[in-house]
Amino acid sequence: MTGMMGEGWYFEDYEVGREIKSSSRTVTEADIVNFAGITGDWNPIHTDEEFAKKSVFGRRVAHGTLTFAIMTGLFARLGIIERTIVAFYGVDRLRFVKPVFIGDTLTAVARIVDKEDRGNAGMIVMEASVVNQRGEVVLTGTVRFLVKKRGEVG
Amino acid sequence: MTGMMGEGWYFEDYEVGREIKSSSRTVTEADIVNFAGITGDWNPIHTDEEFAKKSVFGRRVAHGTLTFAIMTGLFARLGIIERTIVAFYGVDRLRFVKPVFIGDTLTAVARIVDKEDRGNAGMIVMEASVVNQRGEVVLTGTVRFLVKKRGEVG
């Protein structure tokens, strides 16, 4: 029995080596249309079916940035960083490994690989990836974020 | 006089050292609301004004991932990669340097720092950043993408 009640993990709660797995979500045509609309990225590979049919992929693919955004959303939905994140610090070696197609179902997974005390906050480092319904890794990256320490004012 | 007519730059067109500057765009409350809705990332720092008022930022901030997504959209709108991009390869050292607030106006800038022939395509490497209306850098990263070579079938 679990259940996040308003507050996520503090620096002290993170254990190096712990694995995290998100819920899953199916990428729909509407997601790609809406994401083109939010970003202004209407590249034909995402929004022109006739062009995409003739491309190496054979059909429209999701924006890599959408897959990355979905990953951050899937992690956020876990409630781990609710009210305890200080800042999204950055990502290293973000790689769009395989194409994501309409109808693919994505899950975000991560392993905590490091934690560093930074005085009034702590840095968490996770090896993260996004996996599709066939078990293929479609995105990888090393995610860094700062979280609150217990007892620090925030 | 310029004007993209349906086709962007090929590998041969990229010059190392060339600088690129996008149009600008104001980040609105609607963008943050819509982005929370697309990603599922409803962290209170983005969507709960009462919480955000008491945070170190004093008000809601845009998702770092939204700033990144806006950057890719601003570059896409330049038309440079229209029909010529093969794949978004990845990003190195993506850093969310400063918070982005509702009403900030963002511009994406980049300098081409490397190009590598990869046989039937070419890798372009750009040092990219996003700058706000006060000239402050809010995001930096090294962006890598594969583009078509002239005469290659694609």
Added chain:
Amino acid sequence: MTGMMGEGWYFEDYEVGREIKSSSRTVTEADIVNFAGITGDWNPIHTDEEFAKKSVFGRRVAHGTLTFAIMTGLFARLGIIERTIVAFYGVDRLRFVKPVFIGDTLTAVARIVDKEDRGNAGMIVMEASVVNQRGEVVLTGTVRFLVKKRGEVG
């Protein structure tokens, strides 16, 4: 020949026993995606096709709350409450009777079952339901709302 011209029904215009039928609307995948994005309700039964395939329903279902929201929208489109509604008072015995799937076409129907003079406004009570293209009732409830009386300042 009908045609709402800016103003709906006043308390005096409602007749107990009268039946109301809305236009119809097809529930699309985009509606479910957009509704998840507006509410933050990403339950896998609505947004994860792999999970939903193994559920009792065999595929993704619309949020019950979306069906309810669509019902209120279908009624609003009739123009009956345009400029004359005072407040949506509440709903009794709201029941989500059957699942709604992508591609189902919904119609809202209601029968006015009571009207009560409340001094400077009037309470209207309707037995409402939502019916799909196969004639199956998918939602029922007793809807209560306050409307203006003729001659009252509003």
Added chain:
Amino acid sequence: MTGMMGEGWYFEDYEVGREIKSSSRTVTEADIVNFAGITGDWNPIHTDEEFAKKSVFGRRVAHGTLTFAIMTGLFARLGIIERTIVAFYGVDRLRFVKPVFIGDTLTAVARIVDKEDRGNAGMIVMEASVVNQRGEVVLTGTVRFLVKKRGEVG
């Protein structure tokens, strides 16, 4: 330390008397605009500022149905019903007690008041309400939903 990891509460996990409190969320103009667009409910009290200024509320108010939809989303975000909900059964005595304005920040709270074994699933009954940043209750209702029992195939 909490953290939902993919699976919510089973019937056995619910304790009568337990209280639940969600994260909070600020209702924005964009939410009202987007909700009008999803439902088709463009009643002037929600979308016409000139009309609303002259109304008893003095400005545009959120759709009651939007407040209800936000409540269900805030509860869903807790992760309690992730993968364990069987069906949203219904709501009794749903009441829109006070208007919700642009800029109000809403929190959903509930107390589990009953649980009933229904054979292969269990019914949970909660007295739910939505509270704004001034501590005012804006919506109340008795929410009923069916959840899985441990060991039942779902």
Added chain:
Amino acid sequence: MTGMMGEGWYFEDYEVGREIKSSSRTVTEADIVNFAGITGDWNPIHTDEEFAKKSVFGRRVAHGTLTFAIMTGLFARLGIIERTIVAFYGVDRLRFVKPVFIGDTLTAVARIVDKEDRGNAGMIVMEASVVNQRGEVVLTGTVRFLVKKRGEVG
């Protein structure tokens, strides 16, 4: 007392000289953001506040096409063409007469100026305009659409 019940006006119902007035709607920042996202028209005059401040308008303006789209929506909400329109034929002398700003409240008005029997359908011609809350005309055009005749199969 009025109230559209599922069916609009047939050719025979239109009277030359009759005037039509829609409900009103406030144009929000979210509408402009969403419209840029649907069309891909991110011209700085609509989406870059810093640019717009220095323009002749002094702030962001709504897309003329958005005003036109809002006009067609306001007319559609009247229910006149519900189930009876055959086709939107076209518009003559569409003119964007004045800028529309965030916060402006628009009403669509029209006068039926001609009707022509076209055999199995009828052409309706309306002089249409959009007026803001200060009574200023912001858009004009001559709208032509085909509607069903009574007794024709549709």
Added chain:
Amino acid sequence: MTGMMGEGWYFEDYEVGREIKSSSRTVTEADIVNFAGITGDWNPIHTDEEFAKKSVFGRRVAHGTLTFAIMTGLFARLGIIERTIVAFYGVDRLRFVKPVFIGDTLTAVARIVDKEDRGNAGMIVMEASVVNQRGEVVLTGTVRFLVKKRGEVG
């Protein structure tokens, strides 16, 4: 090699007789759903599949206004009017020639037919049309817009 860098064409850059062709874009169900939501135009021919199946078209069709809005967006994406447009003046003889269905891929084309010096700005006149993936013209119109002249303060 082309590439719009922030600034479009000035009056002096337009040549009568020049032809312009946009990128292409597939019209999706999500576009129609989102457009109904932005405009409030929920006519059954666009949003009710059961009704549309029995209509002359046999399925839902895109709003004519959506096709028009997509055309303006496709032209805007060319970058020609970026920072140089003064105002969208109007459209003459806008005609919705053929229905647009879900899945159709649209391209906007235009020929510059006239340019008129108007003192501190210039009027550009284009014969514009929208073509689908089968080469069928679905929309035509004469588009007029005002652009900056070089050296004029704007």
